Amino acid sequence: xxxxxxxxxxxxxxxxxxxxxxxxxxxxxAFVKAFRKIASFESRSTFKTWLYRITYRTAIDxxxxxxxxxxxxxxxxxxxxxxxxSSLLQIQKKEESIMIQHAIDQxxxxxxxxxxxxxxxxxxxxxxxxxxxWTQSNIKIKLFRARNNLREIMSGAHYKSLHL
Amino acid sequence: xxxxxxxxxxxxxxLDGTMTNEETERFLVKIKAQPHxxxxxxxxxxxxxxxxxxxxxxxxxxxxxxxxxxISTARHGIKVSSASWSxxxxxxxVSAIIVVSIAAFTSGDSTGSTLDGGLSDLxxxxxxxxxxxxxxxxxxxxLLLMAIDHLxxxxxxxxxxxxxx
Numbered sequence: 001x002x003x004x005x006x007x008x009x010x011x012x013x014x015x016x017x018x019x020x021x022x023x024x025x026x027x028x029x030a031f032v033k034a035f036r037k038i039a040s041f042e043s044r045s046t047f048k049t050w051l052y053r054i055t056y057r058t059a060i061d062x063x064x065x066x067x068x069x070x071x072x073x074x075x076x077x078x079x080x081x082x083x084x085x086s087s088l089l090q091i092q093k094k095e096e097s098i099m100i101q102h103a104i105d106q107x108x109x110x111x112x113x114x115x116x117x118x119x120x121x122x123x124x125x126x127x128x129x130x131x132x133x134w135t136q137s138n139i140k141i142k143l144f145r146a147r148n149n150l151r152e153i154m155s156g157a158h159y160k161s162l163h164l
Numbered sequence: 165x166x167x168x169x170x171x172x173x174x175x176x177x178x179l180d181g182t183m184t185n186e187e188t189e190r191f192l193v194k195i196k197a198q199p200h201x202x203x204x205x206x207x208x209x210x211x212x213x214x215x216x217x218x219x220x221x222x223x224x225x226x227x228x229x230x231x232x233x234x235i236s237t238a239r240h241g242i243k244v245s246s247a248s249w250s251x252x253x254x255x256x257x258v259s260a261i262i263v264v265s266i267a268a269f270t271s272g273d274s275t276g277s278t279l280d281g282g283l284s285d286l287x288x289x290x291x292x293x294x295x296x297x298x299x300x301x302x303x304x305x306x307l308l309l310m311a312i313d314h315l316x317x318x319x320x321x322x323x324x325x326x327x328x329x
Contacts, residue, residue, distance in 0.1 A: 002228050007220030014221060024223050031231045032238060093217075100214050119215040147176060151211050 002031055005048075008121055009055045015116045016059040016109060026062040030055040045130055052121065053131045056113070063109070103153040111146035118143060171201045175208045256310060259303035266291050266300040 009030055014023035034054050041050050104112055117123045117131065128139050177183050178191055195201045290296060 002231055006227055007222050010223040010227070011220040024227060027223060028227065028231050028234060032234045035235050036238065096214060096217070097219065100218055104218075115215065120218050120220060144173065144176065147208070147211065148172060150215075151207055154211060154214075155207060 001034075005051055006031075009051065011120060012052065012055050012113075012116055013059040013062075015104065015112045016056075017063055018105060022062055022066060023059070026059045027055065029062075030058040033058060046127075048121075049123070049127050049130050052117070052123070056131050099154070100150075103150050106153055107146055107149055110142050111149065114139060114142045115146045115150070168204070171195075171198075171204055172208070175201075175205050178205075179208060179212045255306065259306050262303045263300055263307070266296060 006027070010023060010027040013026040013030070014020065017023045017026060030051075034051050037054070041047065045053075104115055107115065113132065114128065117128045118125075123131070125136050125139050125143075128134070129136055132139070134142070174183075174191055178188060183191060195205060
């Protein structure tokens with residue numbers, strides 16, 4: 001279970017908390033909670049949705065309790081750079097990935113959550129509702145705003161300056 | 165005139181695949197005549213594709229190990245206390261030896277000791293000092309506390325249950 005979901009769980013925590021250390025701690029805590037509550041898991045939702053709900057709540061709690069010193073996802077990405085293949089395509093892909101991470105980092109917490117769940121975790125609006133308890137229309141609005149803001153960030157001066 | 169927001173809404177619906185076939189056809193016809201909207205579509209398409217390529221980040225190498233440790237601690241949390249109980253076996257043994265020795269020296273006739281008379285008298289005199297009496301009290305109290313701790317922990321261990329996956 002941990003091996004299969006660790007990346008997704010950790011990334012969701014990282015997107016919410018924007019701190020590698022805190023995200024790792026929260027993700028571990030989420031898995032321990034899931035392990036403890038596994039008996040209460042009913043097949044009303046999928047296992048993935050159930051696990052992300054625990055993760056989401058844990059990360060939000062961590063964020064409330066501890067305001068971290070923000071080490072952005074961008075740092076996390078550069079630390080994770082383990083690719084030995086340094087071909088131009090790889091570098092370009094990595095750059096693009098860093099840019100998008102950086103842009104996501106600048107969104108509001110709720111927008112970061114929606115974007116991560118919708119794109120990275122490929123959850124439907126209905127599934128995001130189950131996880132966050134937000135209404136479907138609310139999620140659609142957040143998603144719209146998040147994409148709009150992302151587009152502006154990506155095409156804006158900041159994005160260009162990073163490309164220079 | 166369609167505003168930017170409306171165009172953007174339609175573009176995202178188109179990219180998300182939530183439009184019906186008829187709506188898609190109408191949208192494509194409409195957007196052909198709007199260079200500004202087409203530019204917007206290009207930007208959104210690029211962002212959409214980049215977001216889809218976004219990959220999950222991986223935690224540190226010790227991540228799984230740490231979780232397993234936490235789960236194990238949670239599952240055997242009380243047994244860890246039991247482990248500390250056994251680790252404290254030395255304290256238990258030393259306490260027991262002190263209590264038994266003091267009891268042996270203070271009860272019984274010192275003349276019956278196999279030890280040399282002078283040494284035996286010296287030991288009895290030492291044992292009867294307030295320091296050794298206090299030590300005996302302390303050791304007995306420690307033994308009692310450890311026994312209570314062990315009983316309480318055993319009971320809590322039975323109450324707590326964590327089911328494995």
